[in-house]
Amino acid sequence: MALMRWVAGVVGGVLVAGVMVGCDTPPPPDPAPGPTWAGSAPRSAAPPQAQPPAQEACPEGGVQLREGAGDAAMGLRVADVQLVNCGTQPYVLDGYPEIRLLDKKRNPVEAAVVHGSDGITASLTGVDGAPQRVELMPGQAAAVAMVWRNLVTDATVPAAEAWVLDVTPRPGAPRVELELGRSVDLGNTGKLGIGPWTAAAR
Structure with a gap:
């Protein structure tokens, strides 16, 4: 009996000690924070707004x-070029522009640029009007009409084709x-007819 009381006392003491030790056990540590990047925006930050496209700069002049629009019928070509006043001051035109034709590599294309449609067509094309003074306020436009024939009459002469206009609007x-x-596809006619500056239709 004494032995049983001694065993029971030992077991009870061990249980009490275990409970006391369990009470003194510290809580598990908090999980380590994730990696952070200096200067980085939070994940929930909105994406940067796209910048509007830059407007085309106005040239020095x-x-x-x-x-402009173009029309082709039976080899006769009619087209127009518009000039827009993108500056801040009025721009005055009087008469005809000076036009040079260039190819894709900006080499000169051999062609005669003449006033009117004489020798090109007898049809009304808008290039035979009388020169007049045109004053353009900022934002307004003028137009010059062009006419030519895409005609090849001599297979031994290379056909002329211009992809760039080099224009002096006024002296x-x-x-x-x-x-x-x-393109201004002249064939081997070698002639481009132009009209005077006129106010562009609004």
Whole structure:
């Protein structure tokens, strides 16, 4: 009996000690934080806003060229080029521009640029009007009509084709270039007829 009481006392003491030790056990440590990057935005930050496209700069002369409408029938070509006043001051035109034709590599294309449609066509094409003074306020445009024939009469002469217009809008003004989406395909006629500047239709 004494032995049983001694065993029971030992077991009870061990249980009490175990409970006391369990009470003194510290809680498990918090999980380590994830990696952080200095200067980085939170994951929930909104993506940066796209910047609007930059507007085309206005050239030194204060005007820009644009390719206008075109028409082709039975080898006769009619097209126009528009000049826009992108500056801040009025721009005055009087008469005809000076136009040079260039190929894709910007080499000169041999062709005569004449006023009117004489020798090209007898049809009304808009290039035979009388020169007049045109004053463009900022944002306004003028147009010049062009006419030519895509005709090959001599297979031994290379056909001429221009993809760039080098234009002096008025005497003394800086030249302005225009890359064309539709070529001036002269064949081997060697002649381009142009009209005077006119106010562009609004």
